[in-house]
Amino acid sequence: MDRIAQLLEQLDREAYVADPAIATSLHLALELHKPLLIEGHAGVGKTEIAKVLARLLATDLIRLQCYEGLDANTALYEWNYARQLLHIRLQERDGHAAEAEAKIFSEPFLLKRPLLQAIAHEGRPPVLLVDEIDRSDEEFEAFLLEVLSDFQVTVPELGTIRARERPHVILTSNRSRELSDALRRRCLYLFIDHPPFEKELMIVRRKVPGASEELAAEIVSLVQRLRRAKLAKLPGVSETLDWAEALVVLHAPHLTPELIGETLGCLVKDEADLRKVRGDIEAGRLPLGAA
Secondary structure (H helix, E strand, O other), X not given: OHHHHHHHHHHHHOOOOOOHHHHHHHHHHHHHOXXXXXXXXXXXXXXXXXXXXXXXXXXXXXXXXXXXXXXXHHHHEEEOHHHHHHHHHHHHHOOOHHHHHHHHOOXXXXXXXXXXXXXXXXXOOOEEEEEOHHHOOHHHHHHHHHHHHXXXXXXXXXXXXXXXXXXXXXXXXXXXXXXOHHHHHHOEEEEEOOOOHHHHHHHHHHHOOOOOHHHHHHHHHHHHHHHHOOOOOOOOHHHHHHHHHHHHHOOOOOOOXXXXXXXXXXXXXXXXXXXXXXXXXXXXXXXXXXX
């Protein structure tokens, strides 16, 4: 348990407001050498955990941003065709055309994408962040599962490349689709919900020190109320911080209906939600001030 307390202190020094569940999950992932799958609402700090972990371990962060249509080649490696073609032409000019083909399929012509970068990384094991894995398709998820099982990949022209040490792997998901049971079994699991009032207030104090105590409390109180409203897109902690920073720039001492209306786009990112929130404020259905 001393290690958990120490990890909490380290996270706090990195301005990441964590709790024992987060620190325990990170500790177990490091000790058991298992990937950590983090799910939760958008903007609650899932990606930030990987960034902070890389800083704590004094190692590189390698990020694979997932999206629909992502395939193995894009995530692993590609050949630098432009450089290969240039090399062939130069060899032909110098009368060494026969040697060109043997050289162009060598490591200097290989473009390492995030997964291969993590596997071939030298020095301290990197933190591999597979961000928003739920945005990729099931075929890529199955491929990723294979990579995570042994951390090796075969490049036909070069042979099999194996990781000297297993990277520390963090996967994040906004739960836009259900992930496979096979992937879940491979990982430790952490769910991060929207923080309660006191924790979110602490986050605002740490991240936006320019906000007064009164303003920070009013901001967090209103955000908490909005999350209980029936909105299409609930504001995350990242939106809370964006709004707080905007209000500090505007030198706002406290919230007013007019100021909220003018800056609500920092917090609410859906047109129908904007209309609803403004209507609720005008009608007095959404009280202002700290709870």
